[in-house]
Amino acid sequence: MTTTGFDYVITRTLEAPVEQVWAAWTRADRYAQWANAEEVVLDVRPGGAWSSVMVIPGGTRVPLSGRYTEVVENKRLVIGMNVPGREELAIMTLDLAADGDQTRITLSQTLGSVEERDQSEFGSNMLLDGLTAFLSAA
Template sequence: MTTTGFDYTVTRTLEAPVAQVWAAWTRADQYGQWAHAEEVALDVRPGGAWSSVMVIPGGARVPLSGRYTEVVENKRLVIGMDVPGREELALMTVDLDADGDHTRITLYQTLDSAEERDQSEFGSNMLLDGLTAYLAAA
């Protein structure tokens, strides 16, 4: 795990209970709906693999894969992503904190360059925008 580098943190309060937010992140049928992903496979347990094909604006399809390194139900997911040309996983942590009927979600990563950080932060905000809209329609 990288301990020095370029960090970002994104925090939002979602108008949904923590169990609903957890299900959205850990159930393939739900994840695909809000994350603009197809062919989603999630084995949500430490060491479990995940994969999906992200459909980005404009229609380009980007295959992604990795494995979970930490899973604490309704609290934390540490998601590792395979990065071409890199031996270690790129880790993203998702922390959930219950606040009554709302959930505070925090995503954070440490990356190797400012450019990677900026791209990942942009992507995380897009993910949270999709999650927010999905939960509002549920």
């Protein structure tokens, strides 16, 4: 895991209990709905594999895969993603904190360049926008 580089941290408060937010990230049927993903497979356990095909605006399909490196139910997911041309996983940490019927979610990553960081931060904000809309419709 990269320990030096270019970081980002995004924190939001979601209008849903932590169990509902956890299920949205860890159940394939729910994840597919809010993340604009198809062919979602989630084996949510340390070392478990995940894969999906993201459908980005314009219809481009982007296959993604990786594995979970840490799983603490309703609290933390550390998700590694395979990146073409890199041997090590790109790691994203997702932390959840319950606050009654709300959940504070924090996404963070350390990347190797400003461009990678900016692209990943943009993508993470898009994911959180989709998650927020999904939870408000539930």
